[in-house]
Amino acid sequence: MQTIRCLELKAKELHSQNIISGPCHLYAGQEACAVGIEAAINSTDRLITAYRSHGFAFTRGGSLREIIAELAGRRTGISKGRGGPMHMFTKTFHGGHGIVGSQVPLGAGLALACKYQNTDELSVCVYGDGAANQGQVAETMNMAAIWKLPVIFVCENNKYAKGTSVNRCTVNTNFYKRGDVIPGLRVDGMDILCVREATRFASDYCRSGKGPIILELLTYRFFGHIIGDTEDKYRSVDEVDEVRRKRDPISVLEGHIVRNNIASMEELKEINKKSLNDVEEAARFAIQSTQPPLEELCNYIYCNNPPLEIRGINPWTKLKSWS
Template sequence: MYRVISTELPIILRNLKPSRAAVINQANNYATEATVEVKPYKLHRLDNGPSTTVTVTRDQAKQYYTQLQTIRRIETSAGNLYKEKIIRGFCHLYSGQEACAVGMRAAMRDVDNIISAYRVHGWTYLMGVSPLGVLAELTGNQSGCARGKGGSMHMYAPNFYGGNGIVGAQVPLGAGVALACKYKGNGGMCLALYGDGAANQGQVFEAYNMAYLMKLPCIFVCENNGYGMGTSAERASCNTDYYTRGDALPGIWVDGMDVLAVRSATEFAIEYVNNEGPLVMEVCTYRYSGHSMSDPGTSYRTREEIQEVRQKRDPITSFKDRCIELGLMTAEEIKEIDSKVRKEVDAATAAAKADKEIPLEELWTDVYSKNLEPKIRDIIGYTLQHKVLGKGGVNK
């Protein structure tokens, strides 16, 4: 049934599916919140799972859409900067996977943490770094979140323990962050993200085992985008149901192209790991670009496959259409958000390109958050005076 605060149901909502309901603002004729059914979850060693009935408010819808679109624009800009040879080295784009990060971030609390692999430009933004802080880091300039010293694969922010370049290495580190939460007793947890390509790493299973024995508040998140570098999941893994691969650990499969489904699953997982111990969550998603910018991404999959996902499962288009259908946002409001995001990211791109590198003497600042010795090691001994530029060097 619809829950409507109005004498008449507005035209925009008359054709809603029976599984969707909306609360209508009588004066302004828009939905203040809506309830939808998301795709059923798959469960492993769980009697009950996340709710498939999800409620989203108008303000939340605007926030999620803005975040989704901002990440997409940042990645588009990063790709262009790489093609212009302004970004050098490695550059791994998140385009297509935005709903995974936005959904998980929506469920996180102030005490929660996240650590991931190197596809983290979007996560860096979601954890409080401005688009300029992300893009200037990519260009290696001083306005970057790590003053240009980290680049694409090493970005950090408060409660965000960065992207890690060693495949799978972030998983035991994430278990360690969860151990710190338990040790401090602050009620926090850690999301440890890895891809399907890293899922066969031995250290992943070691982390599962230790986390289970110690009942650590850790959500092991496999972002299954279908391909580990250029190898499909089916060719790389004897068991592609990654949510079941924790053995004794319970698991959840979630549609990673649906931001609301991911949010609901993460909310459930946070409560579970804080009370019962670790859990594995597989978010089924897709990346539009190659593994990195040096990979065209079409030698091991067809262009038709990519185009089909863009047309039928794109996380931004799907969420936009849902919001319009439910009356949470109008097409005009969507255009306004798109325009605002485009202008912000374009301005950040221009500023990142015009920015300067740090001076040579700043290379050894902020090596430690708290240096216990007056100097740090040079190539010939402890000769460099350690300096602290700022807390973590994070540029908001």
């Protein structure tokens, strides 16, 4: 969690320096969700989420170098500099998706593949409270229930869909009940132990052949919807400060650790220091990496042999498509 926090703070800094450009959605404050889920599933399970994806890219096996390089649009990035802050992938992490709610039917498709191939794997499909109102989410849940797909639907409820409070756009804010006949749990998403145990229960439920289950993780983002948005228009500074003081997931875990004599504050500070150093080293690597050249613009779009010749931005520009 500390590594993800340092990663996001560094991303904010690099964005202010124009090294990272475009929309950048920070995960700071929600780290217990990604790390708690990861602690209770297998490395071979599938996971898909929306555009606030840096934390999951890291827990699903992406290196800090690859992730920060991708944020900066470098060719050494996890998506070769083509996805930027929103679209990252690993072998078992199927993105970061920019279209709200679009990842939910894809997540059910991953679960269908797990069932079709007769594996013991499952799909974790993460979406936000705003996406919960998408029609495709309800349709997917209906299909998943009929086919008893091994999918955990995870609603990261951070209280605000972009700049709109859930109470202003949602009649039924009990997102864990949205599946009708699909069982659901509401969990403290700021406590990694709660997330881990709830995910462990959900994982066992899915693998037993009972079908889908919903987890609603009550969480909170410490920054705006994207870097630079006017968050003071829809939530107060006092509200954010209170959550930071009382419910910071890293502080909550540190409290558990120290009270149970698992480690001292000095040991925790050393862990935090290492996380910061690792992120700083990765940032230096990313900044020194080159951007993908224009002639590679059409690479990895089509699967073909031999490569196709594609017209560029005008009839006189020719690009090769390499798979």
